Amino acid sequence: MVDKCLLLLFNNWYHRRYWLWTYLFTGDCFCWILFRRKAFIRNGHCCLWAGLGTVVFPFVLPWIMNRFFSNNYKDALLFESVLIFLCIFFGLLMIPLPIEPSEQRRLRINLQKEAKKQVKKTITNIENENKQTKQSITEHESLCLIIIKIQFYSFEIHFDESKELSLNRKNKFDITEYLNNYPYPLCSERSIKHGYNQKVIAVSSYESDRDNINLTNKVWYYTLEFISEAKYFYPDWRVRIYYHNLNITNDEIYKIENYYKNVDFCSVYNIDILSNITYYMPGRFHRFIPIADRFVDIYMSRDIDSPIFKREVLSVNQWLLSDKIYHIMRDHPLHYDVILAGLWAFKLSKSKTMTNEIVENLFSKTILSSYNSMTGDQDFLKDYVWPFAQNHSMQYDSFHCDLYPLSIPFPISKLSNSQFVGCRRPCRYYQDPPGPCPIKCLLHKNEDTNLC
Incomplete structure (x- = not known):
């Protein structure tokens, strides 16, 4: 979705090499404005890099497959599986863990709602x-x-x-x-x-x-x-x-x-x-x-x-x-x-x-x-x-x-x-x-x- 929006907004600019820096600069400004607290800044950066991965992945993966695995589809399939697993694994690691016991966190949230x-x-x-x-x-x-x-x-x-x-x-x-x-x-x-x-x-x-x-x-x-x-x-x-x-x-x-x-x-x-x-x-x-x-x-x-x-x-x-x-x-x-x-x-x-x-x-x-x-x-x-x-x-x-x-x-x-x-x-x-x-x-x- 981010890829299509950038394509519609910037057209030829999107195909230049500066599109990456435009994305990063815009995302950092967005995180700084909306995620002022430290706990939310981390979440904002997670969203930013997840979006960046969505944009880059369709371009990088085909190039790697053609460059190194053009004649061996089994190795290509194995590489793609490992890559997807690593993406999921590191994505889970980026999820911020709670800094307090779950019981106390639920209690604090209930108190705030009440x-x-x-x-x-x-x-x-x-x-x-x-x-x-x-x-x-x-x-x-x-x-x-x-x-x-x-x-x-x-x-x-x-x-x-x-x-x-x-x-x-x-x-x-x-x-x-x-x-x-x-x-x-x-x-x-x-x-x-x-x-x-x-x-x-x-x-x-x-x-x-x-x-x-x-x-x-x-x-x-x-x-x-x-x-x-x-x-x-x-x-x-x-x-x-x-x-x-x-x-x-x-x-x-x-x-x-x-x-x-x-x-x-x-x-x-x-x-x-x-x-x-x-x-x-x-x-x-x-x-x-x-x-x-x-x-x-x-x-x-x-x-x-x-x-x-x-x-x-x-x-x-x-x-x-x-x-x-x-x-x-x-x-x-x-x-x-x-x-x-x-x-x-x-x-x-x-x-x-x-x-x-x-x-x-x-x-x-x-x-x-x-x-x-x-x-x-x-x-x-x-x-x-x-x-x-x-x-x-x-x-x-x-x-x-x-x-x-x-x-x-x-x-x-x-x-x-x-x-x-x-x-x-x-x-x-x-x-x-x-x-x-x-x-x-x-x-x-x-x-x-x-x-x-």
Whole structure:
């Protein structure tokens, strides 16, 4: 078809030797204009060279056949068959393969289609719900909210004015009192619909070249992966994503929340009682905010770039059936910290004294200023959570059972050596494989030490 069009348009020009360069130049311009994105530029060039092959093939093949196979039709037939096979083979190689798993690609496409149809309807419904919620708030609750804000801001001012206040408990403003009286969850208006006694999995999601440039480049992909896994493994838990400095619109948030149903996006800028905590609380700490939420009963802290395995889920289920307050996991030789920031959990309602003490330290600007390093969140847990947790926790440890005598083995073996709890996606062998476990840390003495 391209051949005939060129013949009709250019007539004698088509038979000159410059027709090839005209075709290539026109095709490249066409690809540059219509296929701006990198993924489409490759498709455009595939179409371009396929068309070029269509034009050249009728001229080149007869010349080759007459030149080399004029007296041997069998060799000519064999050559033509091989040539056709090579064309098909290289044509298939030019088809761009997907850069993400098919399941996630289908999910992303479905989300995009659904967004085009429902985004206006969703925004309208949410606006109506917001109006109804505001109308349902009584004057008494509004007045209490104003008083709480004033008291909290007063707490911030007085806390910074003098260190002597921290030495005198009678004069120190206790933030836990205000948080316990705060009438809303420390997340979003959507999360209030789930009521009290929520079981929450909290993660921090933000873009920061300082923390982890690899995570920054894939933070959006990891977020969808984690939500999908949590929905499957923890169907009765809520996922709270505490985010800031994230390239996401409100429309995209509404779309994801309505699609998955098990997730609440929590902008740290929009939690009124906390004001803007980003200027003194690092992003890694934001996932600890639900500890201060009176709507939360059981809390888990996780890393958004670590997948959820059945090995982890079974250990959590064992802990939930026990009387232990804390849940701690260590599944790698480098997991030598007492508590890993993304591998622990807490039954908040079991000990209000512990909870209030942790919350008081968590929202102290003076204390947090000392934990601004890359491992600041784990250092904070070591100093302010571990003293409570070491004798009231169920600890699962594959390598350091000698350092932590109260630790026990995981309930099942790993699927592979690289799929340990807390591994970084995609959890392949070259990513810090843990190696064999000590014999004394095995669940069964005949267990494979590489899959302990």
